[in-house]
Amino acid sequence: MIIDLSCIKSDIQNIADAIESVLNIDVTIVDENLIRIAGTGKYIEKIGEKIYGYAFRKSLEDKSTITIYDPSNSSICKECNRFSRCNEYGEICCPIVCDEKAYGVIGLIAFSENQRAMMEKNGEEMVNFLNRMADLLSGKLKAAIKSYELDLEKKKLETLVDNMDKAVVSIDITGKIEKYNRKFEKMFEINSDITGKNVFSVLEFIKKPEPDRMKNGKMSSLFQTSNGKTVKGIYNISRITLNGELKGYVIDFTDKKETIKNYNRMNKDYRIMIDSIIGESDIMKKVKNETLIAAKGTSTVLITGESGTGKELFARAIHNHSDRVDNPFIAVNCAAIPDSLLESELFGYEEGAFTGARKGGKLGMFEIAHKGSIFLDEIGDMSLHLQSKLLRVLQERELNKIGSKSNVYIDVRVIAATNRNLEKMVREGKFREDLYYRLNVIPIELPSLRERKGDIPLLINHMIKDYAKKLGKDVDGIENEALVILENYSWPGNVRELQNIIEYCVNMAQKNIITAEILPQNMFEKKSSDVSDNDDIVVKLDDLEKHEIMKALKKYSGYKKDKELAAEALGISRATLYRKIEKYRIGNLNMRQ
């Protein structure tokens, strides 16, 4: 919208009429384009026409009042190219100026000697009067500009608030609702206008009905059920004060589930699909295929594999390929949280459940993951007490929060993972057998990097590109000699270890290719054939063999395929390993597989 005199059109005509009735001379008012927008007498018919008016133009340009009582001697009239044809006897032009800009001109023209003489006689009073009228119009224009700016500001704020991610409502000091945004309507399923209603009757979870007890910036839990839909999250109250006086409050609300969903959507790493997992070896193709089939079902999945083989990656892929993709994926590392805290992290608690319990209680990960998936990483590290609680949740699909009298229904798909040998732990009484069978409905066993050496060049190429981009380095390949060394390394830390090595090499690279010299020392594993000059202690071969076997068994004792891995590391078959274990009477080893 353009702000000009047309915004105050009726005021302008009223002023023109008032001037004419006081001075008894016809009046013309033009805008900044010299279009007549108001007039009296014979000018009424000419409203809307452009006037020639040289003096009017001059008054606009110079933002000054012009008086002409003797056209034949006026320097302004002499500049006008209609000078010789002009039938005007005299003229007064007064600009309408607002904020340093001329928006138009009020003009009086004398068409007879009488009018001219009257103009000259009362010139000063007339100019004063016209200036006052121009000021009046300028004030009206200023008010119109202000009101337009306020409307624009209001519209901008409304659009901003409506497009916010948070739901907000503003209330007066008694709790009466004044304004709320679209997100608020959506979050609490408001279908009719609730302006003027009391916020405490609309939102029952805001427990304190005395608004003056509301503290600024205080976070509280929200829990509201309306039309069968439950909203959980947090809300925050801010005071509105003007000149130190409390005028009301703004309450903002965050929907926990939606926040997590948005976070998962935004974070690229968390949008893992099966095709973004690198590996073309037969064994990887088989596992990927099993993963896709598992994703389509609802049964519990148990992912096993050594550390760094991609268990979390596969868990995310299962969630992202499932019907639950639009609901939360919650990952919990059972080994990283102390047992005393893990229970409340997983299952939450009610307000007042124990001394030190948070006000408003705490939502557990299972509740947050409702309709989504929960990834219980390192499940083998969970205490027996929590194992039985988890088993109950899996069996009954209900959760009894600490301090709660009733159960909460939950619909969560459990994906568990471990690098420990759960079967062995069951035999040793360290893991509940019934829970093991509940978890192991769909087993997915991830191969170690040693078992899929063919994927190493593929992974390396991908990682080089990734780190070169991240680190801003011009590295785009690996020398064959370095590749052979990496292919022959045993990779106890699997893909994670490979990732670290490539990051190190890209950092260290002096050329645009990774060379063998920059590989870290531990890549060059010590071979038994290397004999140092000062190594002169000779050991019996049998003792040496027994020692190496014990070393290998110890190294892989935590793994599910412990014997297989130990045999592979020693370069013998599993059967030979068993024979040698018997031969050397290596004790404390479970011989059953």
Ligand SMILES: Nc1ncnc2c1ncn2[C@@H]1O[C@H](COP(=O)(O)OP(=O)(O)OP(=O)(O)O)[C@@H](O)[C@H]1O
């Ligand atoms: N096939 C793969 N393709 C690409 N990146 C991979 C692959 N497998 C693992 N990674 C990467 O290796 C790292 C370790 O993966 P992840 O955390 O999923 O392993 P994990 O088996 O869960 O490990 P841990 O048992 O130690 O928790 C991650 O950065 C992951 O992105």
